[in-house]
Amino acid sequence: MTTKQKLKEAAMRLFGEKGYDGTALSEIAKEVGVKTPAIYAFYENKEDLFMTVFREAMDSYNTYVQELSGEKKKLGAKESLRRVLARQYEFYQRHREESVLVLRYVVFPPVFLKETIEQAFLNSDGLLTSIIEQFILQGMEEGSIPDQSLQPLVDAFLNVMDGLAMQYFYYTSKEVYERKLNHAFDTFWNGVSS
């Protein structure tokens, strides 16, 4: 793997773990086995490295989420919605570094990123919203969800997702997390389908 790629990965992990200000370029370089100035052969400066890495993580998350919409017809609404949570969980597990980074900086953006990130977040949020809407509409068509206005259900589901996002990062136990995921979803579905 190229030095540039390795720098990106080290940066991803360290920026995620210790934050932008808490991560020295020298640490990133050291992890890659290179001296600090070598970074400047690939990135303009610390901010550039961070932004590159952050954008990539964000894109990776968005792509992951977007792929859900391709599968809508195969499953019932309930299973589709559960799959959304499962997929989010899968992303956290397979791309832990990206997840941490995205979550961290979406909730606590450094000043110089605030605007860019809000933009990116609204984008991603809108995408997700429309996917959820489709699944819920599907549920109404199927009859598994009674006819009612859409927004409350979408809001509730997004709330479940956000709650699970936070919990993923402070409940380290797989079992506990999966239990919480199931309980949250079951209660949600109960509320939606009755």
Added chain:
Amino acid sequence: MTTKQKLKEAAMRLFGEKGYDGTALSEIAKEVGVKTPAIYAFYENKEDLFMTVFREAMDSYNTYVQELSGEKKKLGAKESLRRVLARQYEFYQRHREESVLVLRYVVFPPVFLKETIEQAFLNSDGLLTSIIEQFILQGMEEGSIPDQSLQPLVDAFLNVMDGLAMQYFYYTSKEVYERKLNHAFDTFWNGVSS
């Protein structure tokens, strides 16, 4: 107000907004109208100042939550649970700085705080759990919640709370947030009570 108090407040806000590493003692001092070394008259060092401030924020949050349990008998279970969310929201609004700080460092603790914070969090979490349990039991006694095992409902409710916590910090609009809060709770209660 004493310098010490003023330092605590400035530190609270700045540590919350810009993070531990992103906040220089000189900034805190400047906000208070004092030179940096003056801080050392009250706090051993940066870490000490941070810990003091963090602990206080955490305590403030815990106290706020704890006060809920005193009121259990006056209201029905549904209203009591809704009040929990309302109270959390109230805390965010009245003590925005404390909220940001607690949320930020519970989810992303700096290395030197990891252990302390996990302890504190488990504590707070346990407290909250038992309060929620009581309200749900009350609901079962009242008949507003069908008999069933407790944990799923508690997990679901805590998840609603966590979701709302995150959302408070990235949806800045009051109206949007309140809508999301109501929709999340209504769906939860629908799922729980049916």
Added chain:
Amino acid sequence: MTTKQKLKEAAMRLFGEKGYDGTALSEIAKEVGVKTPAIYAFYENKEDLFMTVFREAMDSYNTYVQELSGEKKKLGAKESLRRVLARQYEFYQRHREESVLVLRYVVFPPVFLKETIEQAFLNSDGLLTSIIEQFILQGMEEGSIPDQSLQPLVDAFLNVMDGLAMQYFYYTSKEVYERKLNHAFDTFWNGVSS
């Protein structure tokens, strides 16, 4: 003498000798017997230190020049003009560091100083011009200088001064310099008075 003062003097000499870019703050600090960051207790940054020092040198030169005009009546025009050169020479000798600095940066200003310096130079130049004018007028009144238009003589005298300024810095020998000064002035006066 205070550290601040000592810093200024070291900066004056080093900036004059080795230029702005050729002088590291660490050198200045070292000469004063202090570590580099101590500089920041007194000056905002390198540019600030330089500007302070430069402005002071410029002021010092201007003051020196200005003092000439107070003495006009005591001497004949010829002696007064010769005294201007003598006084400039005296300034170079007594304030060698200031001289070098002023000359260096008036002729070769760094980009960030161009404007400020041009301003300061025009100021100083105007001052000097009017002093020379007075002495020449005095010469005409006395009859030592034939009536004629002023500007050619002023231009010629200022040119003598500029030439001597340059020569001071590349002819290190006192004797040679003084000879050149006398020859230049004598020829000038010959040209002016005939």
Added chain:
Amino acid sequence: MTTKQKLKEAAMRLFGEKGYDGTALSEIAKEVGVKTPAIYAFYENKEDLFMTVFREAMDSYNTYVQELSGEKKKLGAKESLRRVLARQYEFYQRHREESVLVLRYVVFPPVFLKETIEQAFLNSDGLLTSIIEQFILQGMEEGSIPDQSLQPLVDAFLNVMDGLAMQYFYYTSKEVYERKLNHAFDTFWNGVSS
């Protein structure tokens, strides 16, 4: 034009404008449209590039001056001397970059150049002196200059030249400069011929 030649020209301009320490090799390379290490194919290091360029500028100036001596018989002494100034002026205009460089580093040589430059300067100065001497002697033979010792007149003329050199770099206006040149020379000639 060859890369080597282009490098020399870029170096000439940049070293003249911003000084040796203020000019990065990368800037020079960028102006030529080449990467920094390419420079090392032609020059041993920065110093070598600088010295090459400086020597060339110095030679160019010397050659220019030397060419004056070939023409001595065609004109009267006065016109010949005026031509020296005109030619110097012409050189400044046609070879502005070279002029700046020569002037800058003759007056303010960097440490590593001091010796070389003093040598070169004395050489050039001697050359110029002997040319001026010839013209003045010619004037005496012609009778346009009264018999007298040579040195004062040579010194005075060189002073005029030096003054004009300095002024060329801080009076940007062509008209002003030409006026100053004429006034300086006329006064000089007046002084010399009477």
Added chain:
DNA sequence: GATGAATGAGCATTCATTCAT
């Protein structure tokens, strides 16, 4: 309590230079 002076440690960044390709 509070401050001015000072510092050690560290950081982002620049730059001249090297070397394999």
Added chain:
DNA sequence: CATGAATGAATGCTCATTCAT
């Protein structure tokens, strides 16, 4: 010839911290 990758050395600057006053 020219470049990409890499580095050692240095630079300006920041920051937490100390200490005498």
